[in-house]
Amino acid sequence: MAGDKYLTFNNGQKMPLIGVGTWQASDEEIETAIDAALEAGYRHIDTAPVYGNEPAIGRVLKRWLDAGKVKREELFIVTKLPPISNRPHEVEPTIKKSLADLQLDYVDLYLIHTPFTLNINEDGSFKVDAEGLLEVDPTTNHAATWVEMEKLVEKGLAKSIGVSNFSKDQVARLLNNCKIRPANNQIEHHVYLQQRDLVDFCKAENVSVTAYSPLGSKGIAAFNAGAGIVRDLPDLMDIPEVKEIAAAHGKSPAQVLLRWIIDTGLCAIPKSTNPARLKQNLDVFDFKLSDEEVAKLLALDKNIRVCDFAFFHGVERHPEFTFKNQYTK
Ligand SMILES: NC(=O)c1ccc[n+]([C@@H]2O[C@H](COP(=O)([O-])OP(=O)(O)OC[C@H]3O[C@@H](n4cnc5c(N)ncnc54)[C@H](OP(=O)(O)O)[C@@H]3O)[C@@H](O)[C@H]2O)c1
Known part of the structure; x- marks a missing residue:
């Protein structure tokens, strides 16, 4: 009644x-949460990798797979090439580390986490300059990194990339320089940051969002602090x-925010480590918003970017950093 539960990629894969x-869950929290999420x-x-909990997630997946409670092909696992490894020669070793941690042979979707690159020391700590700002690597070359991403598909390490x-400009540039088109762009998107230009462009180019x-x-407040x-x-x-739309449907505000994303043709990845909220966030397939309700929520856009990466002090100096002046405080 409220439609399909999957979005189909440009290569036919279903997410x-x-x-x-x-993001932002300790090993203990995430083990309990992933268990509860799979149960739900x-x-x-x-x-x-930057969330620091792939090994813990891998332990839960292994338990479920070994027990035959889920088949690998029923899972859709997404992970990402971190900003510190956003260089062509680091693509394959980095996905292999994630696969080892997740205890999997392949991921369903592998993403370049950010368009920018940061430098690290040999011990893995960020390189910081004399002013205390993170050292950026301005040599980032998306097309060159993408060639290595494409090889992951050829080698069976990632189903989609x-x-x-x-x-929008970065996606457009990549589309002009690729053999395999990107299947997905994962971006901040909610009623207060809708990025309609970017979303409409991706949809028109058959890049899912x-x-x-x-x-x-x-939870970002604590992280920022x-x-x-x-x-x-x-x-x-x-x-x-x-809240008004939620009351009209007998649903929670969170469920309305998620249903609106689905009703406008996107996927959503809400985080929760609370079993009741995990259940609630998945329980959005028994209702649909009316055209008027969708329009009401579309009209709320305020261009407020919550995850602005300001916690990476100095990242705005990277030539591919594109979030400048895109939110109001
Ligand atoms: N690609 C990127 O650069 C990038 C950046 C940011 C995030 N992400 C991904 O997107 C995921 C989601 O984004 P996010 O973690 O930033 O934020 P979010 O999903 O928008 O919000 C999570 C927060 O909302 C709370 N919450 C969850 N469900 C709720 C409900 N039904 N009612 C009330 N509160 C609820 C959670 O608390 P409880 O846990 O206590 O329920 C948590 O504090 C991340 O975890 C990560 O996987 C990707």
Whole structure:
């Protein structure tokens, strides 16, 4: 009644419309959460080496696969090439490390995590300059990295490949320089940051879009604080229009925010480590928003970017950093 539960990529692969996000969760929290998520019916898991919990996720996946509670082909696992490894020669060793940690032979989708690159020391710590800013690697070459990403598909290490945090110009440039078209662009997307230009462009080019921080990323406040950033962030679940629509459907504001993303043709990857909220976030397939409700939510756009990467002090000096002046504080 409320439609399909999958989005189909330009290569025919199907991705579940709702996945579980895994950023900002300790090993213990994520093990419990992934267990609860799989029990609740999630099959799409979004992770990344920078979240620091791939080994913990791998342990849960192995338990489920070994017990025969789920088949590998039923899972849709996404991970990413980190900003510190965004160089052609690092693509294959980096995915192999993720695969070892996740205890898998392949991932369903491998993304270039960010369009920019950061330098690290031999011990893995960020290189910092005399002003205390992170050292960027300005030599980033998306087309060259992409050639190595394409090889992952040829070698069977990734079923599909894509990008994340890429602007319209960056996606366009890649489309002009690829053999395998990116299947997906994972970007911040919610009612207050809709990036319609970028979303419409990706859709027209048959590059699917995944909405990250779909609920406004409440937890980022603590993360920002750890990097010395204090910033007031909006509570999307407290927006009157969202609450009004939720009441009309007997659903929660979070469910309305997620259903709106699905109803506008995107996937969403809400993060929760709470079993009840995990269940709630997946329970969005028994209702649909009316055209008027979708339009009401489309009208809320305020260009407020929550995940602006300001916690990487100095990242804005990278030539491929595209978030400058794109949000209001
Ligand atoms: N590609 C990228 O650069 C990038 C950047 C950011 C995020 N991501 C991915 O996207 C995922 C989601 O984004 P996010 O973690 O930034 O934020 P989010 O999913 O928008 O919000 C997560 C926050 O909302 C709370 N929450 C979850 N469900 C709720 C509900 N039903 N009602 C009330 N509160 C709820 C969670 O708390 P509880 O855990 O306590 O429920 C958590 O504090 C990440 O985990 C990560 O996998 C990717």
